[in-house]
Amino acid sequence: MTIRAALRTPDVIRQAREHLSRGQLPVDLLDASIGRSWQRCLEHGLLPGTRLELPRLDSGELRLQREAHRRLIELADPLVSRAVEDLRGCQLLLATPDATVLKSYGRDFVIDQRLRIGAGINLDERRFGTNAPALALIEEAPVLVKSCEHLLFPDNPVSCVAAPLFDLDGSCLGLIDLTFEANHPRPEIFLRRVQQLTGALGQRLFMHYYQQRWVLQVHASLAELDGVSCGLVAISDTGFILAVDSQAGRWLGQAAASLTGQPVEALFGSPWPALQRQCERQSALLGLELTGGRLFGRLNPPEQWQPAEVVPVASPPPAAPRLGRQLDDLVADWPPPLAREARRAARALASGLPVLLQGDTGTGKEQLARALHASLGEQRPFVALNCAALPESLIEAELFGYGEGAFTGARKGGYGGRLVQANGGTLLLDEIGDMPLALQARLLRVLQERVVTPLGDHREVPIDCEVIAASHRDLEERVATGDFREDLFYRLAAVVVELPALNEQDGLAARIRERWEALCRAHGRDLTLDDALVERLAGYPWPGNWRELEHCLEAALVGAEPERREVGLEALSPRWQRKLSAGATATDRPPAMSVTTDSPRSCASWSACICCARSTPTAAI
Numbered sequence: 001m002t003i004r005a006a007l008r009t010p011d012v013i014r015q016a017r018e019h020l021s022r023g024q025l026p027v028d029l030l031d032a033s034i035g036r037s038w039q040r041c042l043e044h045g046l047l048p049g050t051r052l053e054l055p056r057l058d059s060g061e062l063r064l065q066r067e068a069h070r071r072l073i074e075l076a077d078p079l080v081s082r083a084v085e086d087l088r089g090c091q092l093l094l095a096t097p098d099a100t101v102l103k104s105y106g107r108d109f110v111i112d113q114r115l116r117i118g119a120g121i122n123l124d125e126r127r128f129g130t131n132a133p134a135l136a137l138i139e140e141a142p143v144l145v146k147s148c149e150h151l152l153f154p155d156n157p158v159s160c161v162a163a164p165l166f167d168l169d170g171s172c173l174g175l176i177d178l179t180f181e182a183n184h185p186r187p188e189i190f191l192r193r194v195q196q197l198t199g200a201l202g203q204r205l206f207m208h209y210y211q212q213r214w215v216l217q218v219h220a221s222l223a224e225l226d227g228v229s230c231g232l233v234a235i236s237d238t239g240f241i242l243a244v245d246s247q248a249g250r251w252l253g254q255a256a257a258s259l260t261g262q263p264v265e266a267l268f269g270s271p272w273p274a275l276q277r278q279c280e281r282q283s284a285l286l287g288l289e290l291t292g293g294r295l296f297g298r299l300n301p302p303e304q305w306q307p308a309e310v311v312p313v314a315s316p317p318p319a320a321p322r323l324g325r326q327l328d329d330l331v332a333d334w335p336p337p338l339a340r341e342a343r344r345a346a347r348a349l350a351s352g353l354p355v356l357l358q359g360d361t362g363t364g365k366e367q368l369a370r371a372l373h374a375s376l377g378e379q380r381p382f383v384a385l386n387c388a389a390l391p392e393s394l395i396e397a398e399l400f401g402y403g404e405g406a407f408t409g410a411r412k413g414g415y416g417g418r419l420v421q422a423n424g425g426t427l428l429l430d431e432i433g434d435m436p437l438a439l440q441a442r443l444l445r446v447l448q449e450r451v452v453t454p455l456g457d458h459r460e461v462p463i464d465c466e467v468i469a470a471s472h473r474d475l476e477e478r479v480a481t482g483d484f485r486e487d488l489f490y491r492l493a494a495v496v497v498e499l500p501a502l503n504e505q506d507g508l509a510a511r512i513r514e515r516w517e518a519l520c521r522a523h524g525r526d527l528t529l530d531d532a533l534v535e536r537l538a539g540y541p542w543p544g545n546w547r548e549l550e551h552c553l554e555a556a557l558v559g560a561e562p563e564r565r566e567v568g569l570e571a572l573s574p575r576w577q578r579k580l581s582a583g584a585t586a587t588d589r590p591p592a593m594s595v596t597t598d599s600p601r602s603c604a605s606w607s608a609c610i611c612c613a614r615s616t617p618t619a620a621i
Ligand SMILES: Nc1ncnc2c1ncn2[C@@H]1O[C@H](COP(=O)(O)OP(=O)(O)OP(=O)(O)O)[C@@H](O)[C@H]1O
Pocket: 359, 360, 361, 362, 363, 364, 365, 366, 367, 368, 472, 515, 546, 547, 550
């Protein structure tokens, strides 16, 4: 039941509403914070269909409110105005700690036919029912409220995310809400975006107070250390902790109040003068060993630290993204429908949608995944995880990471995990069809909530990467047999590219010649393949697909005597001569992709199948 609650799909919420209409509050079907909100609404006598009496401030009252919250507006206005430019089609709200909207930016959404959300409206939960601004204030945390989770508005066309902004003394300054169309496939992107904005504002507040002090940035991920989710600690010249922001409290696993006034040694173990010396006049990167895990730190002398800029994550795709040379080159001589699908996949990935690549072993799934990744910018990390190559007990640690001492044999200092390593880049989940069901549930949750909690650790690490999944199995068939979660399938398969087996390709003889010529160029040889050999090669079933063909051709090329100008059957190894002479018999046909076998590789029956002896790609485990 709790797993279903994490899904938050319209169907599940509809079921929850049906229970409600029968007088039951189905907390098991709801996200925990939404369940609490619905409960409070019921206690206030609010039900779907309740007529709303919503006060809206007149212009004089609104002016007074804006005056009273001038500090919030001065701090947030420049950042929010800039953010709305790359959040076209969305509405941003800046609101007070009692959920009165001070300013609205971008689009003006109208919900429930007549209700325009804008400046002057008050979104208190006791009047408006479940909504993101009210919930973020009550939960004191960033929240997502999906369209139909708004209790009073079952047909709401929008979903909302909101995050509160706290002053350094812990008091609430207000909040930022981001409202967007309900049919967006990845609402978590907006949650991350609104967290970025409040993170950036928190950093600006911190700088305002502590620019003249030493500032230590901390984060569990090196890639995020200079971003808006790092924690900040202000330190006096004499090495005493002056202030700790809420993010640092989270990373350090201690309440800010208990750290303030402590000598910095109590926290990090290293003497303060030694830390100071490491960064005389410039910021210095530190590896910090802490109880409970390892963190990265950057210590900045007074006036050196600058708040992070908000870099849009997965903002809407540019009108026609350039797909990159690697992809263009790869698909140049592909059959046009397949090349079109590959380009469609690249555009989907650029807009933050996951892509699934299906095809038998050796059909080029990893090659295409790398080209798709490169189409988003080659400098970003590419991390591949072979879900079939690891024992079940290790995939979890490898994927999600672990804290120090999480289990016997865990690395000292813990391990960030593949998902964290892929931050800012692309994660390839290879052989996803072989992932155990229990792990599928955990992966689904990570993909939905976009945070990962390493094993044996209490800290949540935000995840921001594009996801490509690949499998030689037919995942829809796995779903039908109950071996693969349907909800995870839909999470991974916004666009599916099916790579055909080599023996299904038209004009195979021509493709073989092209491949041969490319290999000759790569090896600096000038050799032709004789026509009879090409004919035999084109008639062979190629169970290992491109990989097997490539090995066969390369072996023929490098084995050819230097004086040879043409390669025929007699120039191949006896093994290949035998295989090609035997020709393709009916039993030689490779198993169709839809056949599910217990082994991740479907080629066990091939006595001399080259794909079984392949090496694992270097970036994969
Ligand atoms: N369209 C293609 N043209 C030429 N060579 C190709 C093509 N597709 C793949 N290859 C080559 O075939 C080999 C296998 O490709 P890749 O590893 O991407 O396959 P895969 O589908 O991921 O295989 P597996 O499922 O076994 O991991 C690579 O050496 C790649 O360069």
